[in-house]
Amino acid sequence: MSAAVMSRTARERWWWFLWGLLTVLALGIAGYFVPPYLVGGTTVPDLDRTTPGYYTSLVLHAVPAGIALVTGPWQFIPRLRTRFPRLHRITGRVYLVSVVVASLVAVYSSAVTKSGFPLQVAFFVLIAAWLYTAAKAYRAIRRREVQLHRIWMVRNYALTFAAVTLRLYQLPLLVLMNSVTWLEYKDVYTVSAWLSLLGNVLVAEYFIIQRTLAPLARREPVQAQAPVPVRA
Numbered sequence: 001m002s003a004a005v006m007s008r009t010a011r012e013r014w015w016w017f018l019w020g021l022l023t024v025l026a027l028g029i030a031g032y033f034v035p036p037y038l039v040g041g042t043t044v045p046d047l048d049r050t051t052p053g054y055y056t057s058l059v060l061h062a063v064p065a066g067i068a069l070v071t072g073p074w075q076f077i078p079r080l081r082t083r084f085p086r087l088h089r090i091t092g093r094v095y096l097v098s099v100v101v102a103s104l105v106a107v108y109s110s111a112v113t114k115s116g117f118p119l120q121v122a123f124f125v126l127i128a129a130w131l132y133t134a135a136k137a138y139r140a141i142r143r144r145e146v147q148l149h150r151i152w153m154v155r156n157y158a159l160t161f162a163a164v165t166l167r168l169y170q171l172p173l174l175v176l177m178n179s180v181t182w183l184e185y186k187d188v189y190t191v192s193a194w195l196s197l198l199g200n201v202l203v204a205e206y207f208i209i210q211r212t213l214a215p216l217a218r219r220e221p222v223q224a225q226a227p228v229p230v231r232a
């Protein structure tokens, strides 16, 4: 087996490992945090139940957001896309509608949350970026610009996945909260939200550069043609 083929196999294995990890985390987080909202419950300690409509907004946000989280990963499998294009289209529509509903409802949750202004800013940035990248991805595919559609979908799912990384960052910070007396749950939530937003955006851009832009940039530049002399 040639070195080139081996490195391709290694790359594919690495891709499947990362995809598997991402999918397990997405299913795990959606499976743990969303179902309580289907039966009037929550996993959040001392959740605010007094602000009118706040709990309902969490239900109407968490359910479609959970659907987006669990449907997203399958859309990135090349073989599924090419063998079942209709399934890809239907799942893609379900995903995008879920993102739009979840983000619009989150406008209300973000406006009334008692978790503080810095967290509200993070949520509003996330909402705007979530809607913008979804609109760009949809527009690109309507124009049959497949590569561009893929790039915007990677960006969009990176934002959806913020729901996972946010909860992962919270774990060590919650442990730290036990020993650092001035640290409050609000601070842990805010730091995790900003870290997940910025971290996921950086990882997505790195991925896009490595997989899509770098191979294009490595291609031979088109030979510049000698200018045709203009006669007076």
Ligand code: HEM
Pocket: 029, 030, 033, 034, 042, 043, 044, 058, 061, 062, 065, 066, 068, 069, 103, 106, 109, 110, 113, 114, 115, 123, 124, 126, 127, 130, 159, 160, 161, 162, 163
């Ligand atoms: C990336 C875009 C997202 C934004 C802007 C967003 C925004 C919000 C906001 C504002 C809240 C209320 C927080 C508070 O009042 O302190 C919330 C809660 C929640 N979100 Fe999201 N969210 C996003 C993605 C997701 C995803 C993909 C899921 C899927 C699991 C999800 C699941 C939840 C759940 C379950 C809650 C209730 C709090 C809890 O039980 O942890 N969110 N979200």
